[in-house]
Amino acid sequence: MMQKNIDNIIAQSNDLRWQIGDEFHDNLAEGIYADAAEIVKASVHKPNENNRLRLDAKIDKIITSKTWGFPLMFLILAVVLWLTIVGANYPSSMLADLLLETIHPALKGYASTLGIPWWLDGFLIDGVYLAVAWVIAVMLPPMAIFFPLFTLLEDFGYLPRVAFNLDHLFKLSGAHGKQALTMSMGFGCNAAGVVATRIIDSPRERLIAIITNNFSLCNGRWPTQILIATIFIGAVVPSSFAGIASLGAVIGIAVLGICFMFLVSWALSKTVLKGEVSTFNLELPPYRPPRFWKTLYTSLIDRTLIVLWRAIVFAAPAGAVIWLISNIYVGDVSVAAWLIQSLDGFGFLLGLNGVILVAYIVAIPANEIVIPTILMLTVLVTGVSGGEGAGVMFELDSVNATGDLLRAGGWTLLTAVNLMLFSLLHNPCSTTIYTIYKETKSAKWTVVASILPVILGFVVTFLVAQVWRLLM
Amino acid sequence: MNTYNPLVALVIFFGLSLLAYLLLRPHKGWIWLIKKGSHSNDKIIVEDILKRLYHNENAGKHLNVNDIVRTMRQNDKMVIESIDVMVNQGLIRMEGDVVKLTKLGSEYALRIIRAHRLWERYLAEKTGFSKSEWHELAERKEHELSMDETNRLAYKLGNPQYDPHGDPIPTNTGKMAKLKGVPVSELQVNTIGRIINIKDKPDIIYKQILAENIHIGSIIRVVEKSATRIVFHSEGEAFKLAPILAGNITVSILEKDLSYEEDVSRLNILKKNETAKIIGISKEIRGESRRRLLDLGFVKGAEVSIDLLNPLGEPKAYLIKGTSIALRNNQASKILIKK
Numbered sequence: 081m082m083q084k085n086i087d088n089i090i091a092q093s094n095d096l097r098w099q100i101g102d103e104f105h106d107n108l109a110e111g112i113y114a115d116a117a118e119i120v121k122a123s124v125h126k127p128n129e130n131n132r133l134r135l136d137a138k139i140d141k142i143i144t145s146k147t148w149g150f151p152l153m154f155l156i157l158a159v160v161l162w163l164t165i166v167g168a169n170y171p172s173s174m175l176a177d178l179l180l181e182t183i184h185p186a187l188k189g190y191a192s193t194l195g196i197p198w199w200l201d202g203f204l205i206d207g208v209y210l211a212v213a214w215v216i217a218v219m220l221p222p223m224a225i226f227f228p229l230f231t232l233l234e235d236f237g238y239l240p241r242v243a244f245n246l247d248h249l250f251k252l253s254g255a256h257g258k259q260a261l262t263m264s265m266g267f268g269c270n271a272a273g274v275v276a277t278r279i280i281d282s283p284r285e286r287l288i289a290i291i292t293n294n295f296s297l298c299n300g301r302w303p304t305q306i307l308i309a310t311i312f313i314g315a316v317v318p319s320s321f322a323g324i325a326s327l328g329a330v331i332g333i334a335v336l337g338i339c340f341m342f343l344v345s346w347a348l349s350k351t352v353l354k355g356e357v358s359t360f361n362l363e364l365p366p367y368r369p370p371r372f373w374k375t376l377y378t379s380l381i382d383r384t385l386i387v388l389w390r391a392i393v394f395a396a397p398a399g400a401v402i403w404l405i406s407n408i409y410v411g412d413v414s415v416a417a418w419l420i421q422s423l424d425g426f427g428f429l430l431g432l433n434g435v436i437l438v439a440y441i442v443a444i445p446a447n448e449i450v451i452p453t454i455l456m457l458t459v460l461v462t463g464v465s466g467g468e469g470a471g472v473m474f475e476l477d478s479v480n481a482t483g484d485l486l487r488a489g490g491w492t493l494l495t496a497v498n499l500m501l502f503s504l505l506h507n508p509c510s511t512t513i514y515t516i517y518k519e520t521k522s523a524k525w526t527v528v529a530s531i532l533p534v535i536l537g538f539v540v541t542f543l544v545a546q547v548w549r550l551l552m
Numbered sequence: 553m554n555t556y557n558p559l560v561a562l563v564i565f566f567g568l569s570l571l572a573y574l575l576l577r578p579h580k581g582w583i584w585l586i587k588k589g590s591h592s593n594d595k596i597i598v599e600d601i602l603k604r605l606y607h608n609e610n611a612g613k614h615l616n617v618n619d620i621v622r623t624m625r626q627n628d629k630m631v632i633e634s635i636d637v638m639v640n641q642g643l644i645r646m647e648g649d650v651v652k653l654t655k656l657g658s659e660y661a662l663r664i665i666r667a668h669r670l671w672e673r674y675l676a677e678k679t680g681f682s683k684s685e686w687h688e689l690a691e692r693k694e695h696e697l698s699m700d701e702t703n704r705l706a707y708k709l710g711n712p713q714y715d716p717h718g719d720p721i722p723t724n725t726g727k728m729a730k731l732k733g734v735p736v737s738e739l740q741v742n743t744i745g746r747i748i749n750i751k752d753k754p755d756i757i758y759k760q761i762l763a764e765n766i767h768i769g770s771i772i773r774v775v776e777k778s779a780t781r782i783v784f785h786s787e788g789e790a791f792k793l794a795p796i797l798a799g800n801i802t803v804s805i806l807e808k809d810l811s812y813e814e815d816v817s818r819l820n821i822l823k824k825n826e827t828a829k830i831i832g833i834s835k836e837i838r839g840e841s842r843r844r845l846l847d848l849g850f851v852k853g854a855e856v857s858i859d860l861l862n863p864l865g866e867p868k869a870y871l872i873k874g875t876s877i878a879l880r881n882n883q884a885s886k887i888l889i890k891k
Contacts, residue, residue, distance in 0.1 A: 094723075097711070110832070113851040117873070126874075146863045244878050248864035251880060257867070281844075284680050351578075358680040359841040361848060362878035364860070364869050429561065542565065549558040 136367050143241045153242055157264060160229050164268070165302055168222035175220065179213035203403055206472045211399025211449055214473065215391050218448040219269075222299040223384045226268035231379035234261075235370040243362055253342045254349025255292075256285035257362060263289075263341060266296025267334075270512040271387050273298075274519055284356035288345045290516055291529040294508040295341040297334045300447030304503050305330045307451060311483035312496030329500070337504050340536065352528070390511045394445035402442050402453055402473065406460055420461055430538060431498040431545025433490060435461060440502070445510045449473060450503070455482070458489035494548050498541040505537030596695050597626055597634045599664050602643065605653050606661035616649040659726060666722040667702045668694040669715035674705060676716035677839040684759055686716065687752045699724075716838070718749030718768050718802070733802035736782060737795045739774045745803030746771050757800055764791060765885070769835035771816075772803060787888055788817025815891060819856065819870070820884035827857045828889035837886045849873040850887055 142148050187209065191201040233239055239261050247257025258280045266273030273293040280286040297305065306326070313329040314322035405415040413421075416438060424434035439453040452473035458464070464485060476482045486495075507530045508516070517526040575582050601620055608615050615623075617635060624631050635651070638644045643657035653661065671690040675681050681689060697705070703724055706712070713729055715721055720729040733748050747770050752758045766786070775790070776783035782798045784791055793801075822828055832852055833845055849872050850856070859876040860869035867878040879887075 097713075109846060110852050113846055113849070114853050117849070117851065117854060140860055144860055144863060149863045244860070244867065244869065245863055247867050247878070247880070248862065251866075257878075353680075354685075355679045355681050357678070357840050359844050360867070360880050360883060361844055362867065362869075363848075364876040364878060429556075543562075546558040546562045546565075550562075 139367055140241070140364075143238070144245055149245050153245065156233070156238075160226065160233075161267060163229065164222045164226040164299070165306075167225050168299075171221035171224075172217055175217040179217050180210070184210060184213065199407070202407060202472075203400060207399040207401075207403030208396045209399070210473055211395045211402065211446070212392050214449050214452060215395040215446045216388065218303065219300060219391055219446070220384070220388055222302075223269060223272075223387065224380060226299065227272065227379040227383040228376050230265060230268065231375045231383070232370045232372070235368075235375050237365050237367040240362065240364050244364060247362065249342075250345070253346035254285075255288050255342075255345040256280050256282060256360065259285065259289040259292075259345070262293060263296050263338070266293045266298060268299055269383075269387055270294055270296065270298045270508055271390065271515040272383050274512060274515045275383075277519065281361075282357065282359040284349065284353050284358040285360075287353055287356060287520065287525060288348050290519060291348060291525065291532065292341045292344050294512065294529065294533050295337040295344065295504070297337050297504060298447065300509065301503050302330075304447065304451055305333055305500055307479065307482065308496050308500055308503075310479055311486065312491070312493055315483075316493065333500050333504050336501075340505070344532070344536075387511065390514065391446055391509075394510045394514070395449070398442060398445035398449065399473075402449075402456075405438075405442065406456070414460070416457060417461055420457065429545065430502075430541040431494045431548065432502060432541060433495065435489060436495075436499060436502070440506055444507065447503070447509055451475065455485060458485060462489050464488045494545060494552075497548075498544055501544065502537050502541050505533050505540055507531070507534040593626075593630070594634060594637070597624070597630060598638055598643070599660075599695055600624060600626075601631070601634060601638065602653070602657055602661040603664055603668075605644065605651060606658055606665065609653060609658075614650045614652065617651060620651065662722045662726050662728070663699060663702070664694050666706075666724070667697040669719055669721040670702060670705050670709065670712070671697065672715045672717070673709055673712050673721065677709065683716075683762055687755070687758075716768075717752045718747075731802065733804045736772070736774070736784065736793070736798040736801045736803055739777070739782075739784075739803065739805075741774050741777050743805055744771065744773045745805045747801060748804050749802035751800040751802075757797060761797055761800060764793070764797075766791060766801065767834055767836040767886070771806070788815070788821060816888055817891065818885045819879075819887040819889050820868075820881045822856070822858055822870075822884075822889065822891075824858045824861060826891060827855055828891045830854045830856055831888040831890050834886035834888065837883065841883070845883070845887070848877050849875070856889065 143152065184205070187205050188201065191205060242264075243257035243260050245257075246260040250257050250259050259277075261279065262273045262276045265276040270293050273296060274290050277286050277289040277293070280289055309326035309329040310322075314326040317325040405419065408415050410418060419438045419441075420434035422434070423437045427433040427435075427437045435454055435457045439450050439457060443450045443453050452475050455475065456473045476485065507513070513526060513530050516529050517523070520526060578584065601624065604620065604623065605615060617632070620635065621628050621631050635644070638657070639646065641656075642654055643660060644651050645654055646652075668690045671693045672686045675686045675689060676683075706721075706724070711723075712721060718731075720731060722728040731749060734745070736745075739745065747766065747768050750758070750761055750766070750768060770786045772784045772786040772791075774782065774784045780794070782793050782795060784793075816831055819828070819830075830850055830852060833842060833850060837845065854872055856870050856872050858868055859871040860878075862868055862878075865881075867880045868884065869876045869878040870884070
């Protein structure tokens, strides 16, 4: 009897379900929202906000206008980048003086008076300490300038308008307008850019933004680009144009990165990511005066220090590895020399060389130490005088001296151009890779984001090298 | 090392790229073909024949062996072998020349159709694949889902009644809602109806209908009818269709005075300084996107106006419930308003 009743009820509920139809859930949801709206209308009274709205509307009118919108945007981005790159020079060199020129020798001296064996002192001080010091000196000042500036613009309400203005361009490549922001954030630091993709609430577009963030030239790579462009690109044109030519080359690389970002975004959204859910909406919050001190505090703590800490955690073992491969001998060559030799052929095919490839392998944790590693390894394999010994990274004070050393290492204009390309198109640093994993929680997308740029880098440098050799 | 020829290197590189492309190209690459070949093809052929028979019997047509062989895009010999196997398994029986489904066979066919339509529903609700891809993906998936998986899928989707094209989904006991509609091509002038189904076959016609931006749930009014074209108004726009397209769109006829409002239009046509009331969100916006729009306040009765125009044309920012929300035109075109 009981069982029969239950069966009847189930049958009846099934019948009712069919009668109600598919729109039932929707109507219910809409009804609830509509009721809520009615209640709000009847019970919530707002003060007259007309004045503020009028000011907002005025600002919006300028910022999103056809004539002023885009120039204003590029101007602000240029100013922020200029302040970051130029402004960071002074504190960076001060930090370098302190950490590399003062404390490092002091530590070495201290170690020798204590009688610590050479290998332990080399491993700890020349390897681990030096890498960490380098990362701090190069990374901290630009981040401490860039992030607060960026966060202030965000707080003011300007950044959502940038996303609004640019959305159409990003839509064409299957991405979200807010990717303009995460991309700009990537100019500061890719790891921070990846974290910033949290503002994109659509799963597909967020993955696109994460995977393509590496195409934004980050703070760790700007100095490399500028140094190599100054040495090699500046040298091909008459000296009065050298500055402009090298600046143009660096900007060209950054713009090329943006092109790759659009291209890869488009390809991803059309292939592997097309099944991911895609939604769009963008809230334009009212403008408000930025809360200066709070912004400064949160951007320094939340963004700068966290990223710096991650970078240090990864840089320390890298320093150790760099020192070890230069000082451990198999037979009568060091591991580093052996690696360089075995990668030389492949490097040559790409228009690079073994030293550069080895430097990029061991310097995965931080792009900042690529140049010091390259210099150290070049001295190691060429036997040119200079440097501070096997496994001790260094940089030369003068650009000319650096150029001479690199040319002694067999560098040509092609090597320089391809290094600049490879610096743009290679795997993200390990801090970024780790951050991508934390954000996507997926090994698959982490691998894609790590491997894709380096494959692109191989292909691009390879093609450039072959065409160059055919034409020159 | 320095004596190699860059031209040779380039040729080798492009050769390898071409090879990789041929090997890995989705669905047509050699690796895919090998993988597909190793799967048993027989099951797919059997199930496709069952489906074909079911659809034809539903339309009152009966097929003979020749018809089946001709319409299946498969090796003739394999099709004939499959038909023999199916007779032995009691899925079909031969009445003279004509092939008919047995009870067992039509139950099997319904299971496949259920899996197909549920999967289309799943693709529409829970993934980002575009409309034009649903059918083809479901054609492959229907052969892979077991009955258990199909039931779990149905449960997860809330036992839906219709697939996204408006076709009824059979229940696990084989019940199916009847479509009570009339093709647009047979409507008289001035009839008002709601679109309830857009056939997803044949592919070419379906894609043309999609390109016209016509969707399920829209209310239409026929204004002109001739041998070469049918014109109807819907949501503030006029559509002109060839009869062959109109024949693939089914509507359920509504009473004349029932809730048809001629001045209904779409949010993307709203102009600056105009205010409108929202009537609803089209059925075309599903799943996550729909919920998001409802969350933001795009609900029936809400007032909406344009807040900001975009230097590049889209997205535009709309003022809704005191907040400025930017939407792209393809979304705004699916929000119905009354000025």
